[in-house]
Amino acid sequence: MFPMEFEPVIGLEIHSQLLTHTKIFCGCSTKFGAAANTQGCPVCLGLPGALPVLNRTAVEYAIKAALALECDILKTSVFARKNYFYPDLPKGYQISQYALPLAANGNLIDPQNNQRIGITRIHLEEDAGKSLHSGFSDSGRKSYIDLNRSGVPLIEIVTEPDLRSARQAYEFFSALREILVAIGVNDGNMEEGSIRCDANVSVRPVGQAAHGVKTEVKNLNSFRFVERAIKFEIDRQITELKEGRPVIQETRLWDADRGQTFLMRSKEEAHDYRYFSEPDLPPLKVTEKWIKEIGESLPELPEVKRGHLVSQYGLTRDQAMQLTRVRPGLDRYFEQLAERTEKSRESINWTLGEINRKMNDYGIEDVKKIEDKVSPEALAEVIMLVDRGTISMKIAKDVFDTMYDTGQSAEQIVETAGLSQIDNEADLKVVVVDIVSHHGKVVEQYRAGKTSALGFLVGKVMSVTKGKANPKLANKLLRETIENMENVT
Secondary structure, X not given: OOOOOEEEEEEEEEEEEOOOOEOOOOOOEOOOOOOOOOOOOOOOOOOOOOOOOOOHHHHHHHHHHHHHOOOEEOOEEOEEEEEOOXXXXXXXXXXXXXXXXXXXXXXXXXXXXXXXXXXXXXXXXXXXXXXXXXXXXXXXXXXXXXXXXXXXXXXXXXEOOXXXXXXXXXXXXXXXXXXXXXXXXXXXOOOOOOEEXXXXXEEEEOOOOOXXXXXXXXXXXXXXXXXXXXXXXXXXXXXXXXXXXXXXXXXXXXXXXXXXXXXXXXOOOHHHHOOEEOOOOOOEEOOHHHHHHHHHOXXXXXXXXXXXXXXXXXXXXXXXXXXHHHOOOHHHHHHHHHHHHOOXXXXXXXXXXXXXXXXXXXXXXXXXXXXXXXXXXXXXXXXXXXXXXXXXXXXXXXXXXXXXXHOOOHHHHHHHHOOOOEOOHHXXXXXXXXXXXXXXXXXXXXXOOOOHHHHHHHHHHHHHOOXXXXXXXXXXXXXXXXXXXXXXX
16 A cells, blocks of 8 residues: 555556457458468558558547547547657557547546546557567577567557556456447457556655656556556655655556566657658548447447346346456346346356356357357256256256257257156155165254254255255155154164
């Protein structure tokens, strides 16, 4: 915790890759994972004489994001050359937007505390390539360059310095990612670099209006790193001030292994980049009609969706949050399941339980991959078999696993394996009497008032019947058998 006499001031810059099939100024693929330097052309490689052509879909996705964040969209925006020299930037400049961005003056309401976080601007730009510093036999002496990412379309979302804690920055970044994924402009894959965050951090004495000297922490690619890096930087700056040293404006990197930031370079100002209008691209003009058409295509935003899930299906806010934030598309799976079964409680338990478990076990992030194995229609059949008393819940989970592995229907599996629940009282009574006769001490404990002992006996019945006994019937028969006993040996 930072001392109370200091207040952190935090702003974020989020770089979000747009889900287009091709790059922002050429027809090269944006697919992740291709062999190094196989997705390039004269345009994205910056060869002399090559001319950029703006990707219309990238503009539409940027407008979608701007509308979702309640931004004003400029009818005319201008691309600029941001000049700097680095090995992974083949042209020696990045095509971005500066003086006239696509959108400005938006906001996102922090869902945790209902606080407005201002969005300064959203602008379009191209990504740079990637420097590779490890994984080669001579990595100790050389670095390599992969230009597949060069020219991949990005939007940069810049916030106002409205955040006041590392945790709030974490929550804001999570909420923003959730929105971008929900509207279909970003896949949310932080491991692949689809969305990254830079944090501008400063501290000031409580009550002081002027901001302190800020540092920028670059390329934070997980929510946990955002929170940890910002907290470290807050504490570091406070320590500097307490010990009489000034905070230096600089750019820093986060070392996750050491849990600290370290100096990358002195902080650049806008004039260091020598911005000027991109001569090879005309101004981007956006009509009111186009904005309206894109706005009408926006889906229900996550916070609205959560309210809908709570009111219509009786879910808790925490359950609704898990459906909408943990894995995109899980809410849709749940709704389809609940509509088919008309059983919200069972549907949410299965969705957040077994479906989530499968995704964790197999490292699946896309719910569609689960649907290919077990659709909501197929899972609804399992839930109804339990509801009708055909199978027990324990058997149902086994049936679900078999469905996932084989693609068979629940009824096929139950019929083939003879998994139907034992509901015949006479057949189950034989098992119950045998269990009672072999567990006299447990029976005595139950008769002495230890009600949990009955659960042990029910468990034994389920074990002997391989989970096929009707648990309610087993419970009833056990109580009746024990009550009718004169002596237990």
